[in-house]
Amino acid sequence: MSSSPPIIEHLKDALEYIFTPSAPVITIGLLIVFIVPILVHLFITRQTPYTSLPYILLAGPAGGGKTSLLTLLERGDAPAETHTSQTPHAVELTVSLDAGASTFREAAREDAPGSHKKFYLIDTPGHGKLRGAAMAQISKTGKTSQTQFGDSAMLRGVIYVLDAATLDDSLADVATYLYHILLALQKRTGSGRTSRSPNAVHVLIAANKLDLFTALPAVLVRSNLEAELGRIRQSRSKGLLDSGVGTDEIGSEEQDSWLGEYGSEKFTFAQMREFDIEVDVISGSIQEGNVDKWWDWISSRI
């Protein structure tokens, strides 16, 4: 009991001091007013790294060589040994704008000549259950615009890596995944009509493993894929509706889920130009380091 009155007295004094205008109180008050928001801002921005580097997505079925390509481009000399990926992974790479370092080998060096431009190369898992990671990077629907590796508006291109040596057996799977990616890109272009249209995203179909005896040349890869995509498109249009589609939206959905020129007999990659999507098929071999054409393609997109 005896100690409480002095404490109250002290508090009173302190309050009185704070509320009386004086130079130190004003400076401290101003400091708090200005610095706290800055600190909060710093705190929050540190939590979410703001990345606006353009990026290129590596997609494709498992066993194509996506991670190998990633490590080859990063290391510059030889690809690392790889196994089935489970998580997406981004790697920061540099291209030079002028002809200083024309190959990835030179660009991978620290002291590469010429002026540089940085970008992310994002590797995604190709296993059937984990393809959502790649699709999430492509599709731009509402809240998911801010994806794990930056804004999906910064997507510059998709490299679809496939194994040209086993394409005959795996054609159905390879084409189905490609179908979904192209369709997602097509919808992306379509969705942007109201506001400014998003930047064009091009697709490179990288026919890997050219070093193997059974590998198909790029021309055959292209024609096989086009034929198979046409078949998929055909059977999709005849197939059952998805369980999520209500009866009222059947009409509107129809138009959107047709890949390429609507109603056309045959599918060709050229039809994707309508949606600002260029598709190139270039073969190469990661094992032999024969990826210069892919690198050129990347450089021209960044």
Place this chain on the structure above:
Amino acid sequence: MLDTFEILTTSGVVLWSRTYAPVSPTIINHFITDVFIEEKAASAGAKDNQPTASNAPYKYDQHTLKWTFVKELGVIFVAVYRSLLHLSWIDKLVDNLKTIFIDLYGDQLKKPNTTLVHCHKFDEYFDQQYQELESKGTAKGAQAVDTPFQFEEGAVSGNLGDEPPLPLGLKQRTKPNATVKDASPPPEPTSIGTPNTSRPSTPGGNHLVVGKGGPMTRMSRKARKMQHGHSAPASSGDEAPSRKGKKAPKKGRRWDADGFADEDDDVQLDYSVTQNTLTSDSEVEAAGRSTAVEGVDSTSWGTTTSKGQFVLKDLGDEVHSILKSAEEKNATSGATPRGGLVGSGLSTIGGLFRNVVGGKTLTKDDLDKAMKGMEDHLLKKNVAREAAIRLCEGVEKELLGVRTGSFESINARIAKAMEASLTKMLTPTSSLDLLREIDAVTRPSATSMRKRRPYVMSIVGVNGVGKSTNLSKICFFLLQNKYKVLIAAGDTFRSGAVEQLKVHVRNLKELTEREGGKVEIFEKGYGGDAATVAKDAVREAANEGYDVVLIDTAGRRHNDQRLMSSLEKFAKFAQPDKILMVGEALVGTDSVAQARNFNSSFGPGRHLDGFIISKCDTVGDMVGTLVSIVHATNVPVLFVGVGQHYSDIRNFSVKWAVEKLLSNN
């Protein structure tokens, strides 16, 4: 012994590897797919930071994989060895290497946006650990030898008798560098095969004995390596960390230069001589003892010999200190109370603050309560308890130690993780396009050598789930796509079943007359054998040029062994391309047992190809059955039935299911 040791990241890059015998990369790929992605294995799921022993070893193609996983850094440590061998020390090796690797290179692993980890030096650490643990295991093994070893002794001594043991061994050791380096890929079955397969119970001991006396020329590279490891067990602790190339000449030099006068060599020679003269148990014991004795000796002379060994000893010390500190950390972290009253108060306030603002690191306490809520939510959605618990455990493991994003509450984070988890579980591994599959079979391309044949689908399920109804729905869908369909009445048991199908066929005929499809029924009345009816139907369809055969079967209770056993014969006779099981959305926990029993009833090598979930319109949001059956079997859902009409069948959409499961009403 050990075939391969690899350190790889979840993004698929191999950070470090050591291969003793070439192992196909598909083994590790299968391991990743089965254990981490599809979670098929018994102890599936990525458990964080568990000791290797508690992760069930994964077996594939005569190889056993021991592994451990560090979730925080996304690093997997895998040791691959032949399943025939019984290596008790592998667990320890994997655990120790994990601790060392994380300690040394953890910082590098945390760097974003790169896959480069500079860990060339890890070779030395690995060698040190490998030699140390292996020699330990050997000593233990030799002492623990019992009866089976006796039996093998004859073979060993016979081996010895073939050639003069010691001189040859000596000669070999004088130039081990060349032999080790030039050794061609080992002729496995002849050399390694004999010592290992015949004596699985004595992992290290046998190598010890054979290595000592056996003719070197006939040993594989691996075995020879083993022998080098043991030929100077005393030095193993010190020499171990040096590279392969370096190690060999050093050993040779000692034998050469120092000769028999050297103290160490005396010990060596004594050791092998005694071993040769001794027999069976006593010999083994002696061997064990001598190894032990030398092991002790090594510490005393290892430091005094040369500069190189001096350094190597330091490495051993470093490794031990790393392991020790990690152990201490483990011991203390279990039972450290948080600082004083002030500290705990501050942390609670901070926790509350972060709960709102985000950036909170999730602990087990935070998660427990929220996960309980999520589990209840799933149970309310009619997910079987077993599946709900598995899902929640998976999500909890995934979230432990994760920081929430800014302005993200725990519940939101859990919902997000659960969505990802459900999507991953329900997404099929391969694409399921029925029409394309049918086309591939009925209209094979000219280049493939296959003959045209009808596509056979059969439908199984418990009584009254809607087998015939769904069969006719699928038939309607096929007819619309202008296929010729033959329906086989395989239900020869229930009265009225054949008539019911006849009515369906009549209706379908009328409905699709204009579309151009063609449908007929194949029936043999009641009482016949369903498998034979199915077989005849397929033959008839092939003759008559039908595209698709749909086989109806009798409903059967999944736990009635007598009824289920006839399914195996059915699968053999009819050879269906697709066996679909109809499960109703109404069923609760029993769905797990249903799916499991049906999945395993078609004999070895054959299982279900997909599910049709019927009556989805009657359950609203409670579509938990979907999750339960996929959880039980890893077989994808193909179709869902959403109404009474022939057209009320839908492709299964994962997004739709996940939305329904997580919706709150």
